[in-house]
Amino acid sequence: MKGKVELMAPAGNFESLMAAIQGGADSVYFGIEQLNMRARATMNFTLEDLPEIARICKENGIKSYITLNTIIYDHDITLMRNIVEEAARSGIDAVIAADHAVMQIAKKNKVAVHISTQANVTNSETVEFYSSFADVMVLSRELSLQQMKNICNTIEKENITGPSGNLVKIEVFAHGALCMAVSGKCYLSLHTTNASANRGACVQNCRRKYKVVDIEDGHELELDNEYIMSPKDLCTLPFIDRLIETGISILKLEGRGRAPEYVKTVTTCYREAIDSYYNGTLNQEKTADWMARMDEVYNRGFWGGYYLGQELGEWTDASGSKATTKKIYIGKGNNYFSKSGIAEFLIEAYGVSKGDRVMVISNKSGVTETVITSMHVNEEGEKDTAVKGDYCAFPLDVPVRTSDKLYKIVESENAAPAVNTINPNAIASW
Amino acid sequence: MVTVIHQRKKCIGCNYCAEIAPDRWRMSKKDGKSTLIGAIEKKEFWIARIPSHELSENLEAAKACPVNIIKVN
Numbered sequence: 054m055k056g057k058v059e060l061m062a063p064a065g066n067f068e069s070l071m072a073a074i075q076g077g078a079d080s081v082y083f084g085i086e087q088l089n090m091r092a093r094a095t096m097n098f099t100l101e102d103l104p105e106i107a108r109i110c111k112e113n114g115i116k117s118y119i120t121l122n123t124i125i126y127d128h129d130i131t132l133m134r135n136i137v138e139e140a141a142r143s144g145i146d147a148v149i150a151a152d153h154a155v156m157q158i159a160k161k162n163k164v165a166v167h168i169s170t171q172a173n174v175t176n177s178e179t180v181e182f183y184s185s186f187a188d189v190m191v192l193s194r195e196l197s198l199q200q201m202k203n204i205c206n207t208i209e210k211e212n213i214t215g216p217s218g219n220l221v222k223i224e225v226f227a228h229g230a231l232c233m234a235v236s237g238k239c240y241l242s243l244h245t246t247n248a249s250a251n252r253g254a255c256v257q258n259c260r261r262k263y264k265v266v267d268i269e270d271g272h273e274l275e276l277d278n279e280y281i282m283s284p285k286d287l288c289t290l291p292f293i294d295r296l297i298e299t300g301i302s303i304l305k306l307e308g309r310g311r312a313p314e315y316v317k318t319v320t321t322c323y324r325e326a327i328d329s330y331y332n333g334t335l336n337q338e339k340t341a342d343w344m345a346r347m348d349e350v351y352n353r354g355f356w357g358g359y360y361l362g363q364e365l366g367e368w369t370d371a372s373g374s375k376a377t378t379k380k381i382y383i384g385k386g387n388n389y390f391s392k393s394g395i396a397e398f399l400i401e402a403y404g405v406s407k408g409d410r411v412m413v414i415s416n417k418s419g420v421t422e423t424v425i426t427s428m429h430v431n432e433e434g435e436k437d438t439a440v441k442g443d444y445c446a447f448p449l450d451v452p453v454r455t456s457d458k459l460y461k462i463v464e465s466e467n468a469a470p471a472v473n474t475i476n477p478n479a480i481a482s483w
Numbered sequence: 484m485v486t487v488i489h490q491r492k493k494c495i496g497c498n499y500c501a502e503i504a505p506d507r508w509r510m511s512k513k514d515g516k517s518t519l520i521g522a523i524e525k526k527e528f529w530i531a532r533i534p535s536h537e538l539s540e541n542l543e544a545a546k547a548c549p550v551n552i553i554k555v556n
Contacts, residue, residue: 128512
């Protein structure tokens with residue numbers, strides 16, 4: 054019997070790292086400097102952050118993996134080597150690599166390697182090829198459950214072991230954005246803005262509206278959906294039992310570019326789902342609850358990806374999120390009275406009222422949600438409303454720092470959640 | 484004279500500027516980012532005064548930059 058699957062969450066910054074820990078992740082992955090698939094993000098960690106990330110992860114008993122999975126040019130080699138060496142020194146658990154140069158240098162530095170989905174591992178022969186470098190391999194996101202299962206079975210049958218001597222572990226994406234091209238191997242962004250998706254600089258042309266024009270007669274073709282290249286988000290929760298039973302070892306959540314509350318919500322839902330699977334309490338009511346919770350945070354609508362073997366064509370019908378809620382910035386932390394458990398914030402925009410659902414995002418304590426049941430404003434004592442410029446205090450379980458931010462959670466314009474198209478009973482057709 | 488400004492910190496090391504205007508741009512082997520030759524730093528902005536005969540290729544480099552961190556005035 055295999056051990057429990059590992060839940061791996063994205064950490065785009067310290068807030069998300071803490072949110073992943075709160076959500077119950079077993080491990081996190083993150084990028085450093087420009088050599089990762091979110092190179093464009095302003096919030097990437099730097100080389101100096103590595104020891105701190107490793108320390109936080111160790112303290113919380115989770116593993117940490119660093120993404121180094123872009124195309125690598127000669128001028129990148131020194132930086133890449135520095136990152137690998139610093140990862141080794143800091144005690145980062147593995148490097149996620151797509152380029153052979155990274156695998157080779159990581160091997161030399163005795164840092165464990167995970168083969169990135171960017172390497173497009175789609176068959177067991179490739180697993181065997183990479184097994185001299187890596188103990189963990191992320192499968193291509195375009196495989197079906199049956200294909201995953203065959204690969205996992207072959208690893209066991211043919212005893213394909215990694216450098217550690219143990220059987221190679223298979224990791225798959227469980228949730229998050231999907232690409233219109235085969236896992237990042239897309240040139241659209243490069244052709245329009247010189248921004249290579251394979252250097253982590255994708256401008257997401259696929260997420261925009263398009264029309265098709267007949268060049269000869271100028272007629273515009275009518276399309277049911279103008280977002281003809283933008284896939285919905287992958288969501289495997291409704292069939293997580295079948296996904297786990299393929300024999301995979303690690304479930305990865307996409308979203309280094311997404312907000313901390315997204316990381317916390319999605320990680321929590323998958324944590325509960327995995328635990329429910331192993332204690333035999335997985336049921337439809339629970340799944341419906343998780344889906345409703347995930348509808349509240351950024352999403353483009355959900356589908357089961359290619360895992361269930363459905364036909365292509367699950368395109369989203371909006372440019373951005375279909376989330377049913379959104380957050381509005383209200384103010385920043387000012388003081389925390391630990392004896393009474395009261396947090397004080399300076400209101401910098403809009404205002405808050407008693408009964409409001411609010412969220413505090415912190416690089417130390419992650420994401421904390423609460424409903425304001427009582428509130429003190431300035432020196433005026435108990436009040437129902439606080440406005441811009443006010444100091445407002447209410448009970449909160451976690452300490453607040455001046456770098457923390459307060460948000461109000463409100464319903465977004467998307468009154469109805471996206472129509473999700475996941476048929477867990479679909480049979481893989483190829 | 485023409486002024487070229489480079490927000491070097493934001494460079495993602497794509498190599499376009501060094502391909503297009505090799506006399507003015509070089510890929511650093513140290514950190515994989517491009518370096519504006521002859522520039523001095525002012526609060527993370529690297530500024531170089533270049534002769535006008537270099538204008539066209541530097542304009543092209545600025546246009547090609549995928550993260551829009553090169554300005555030519």
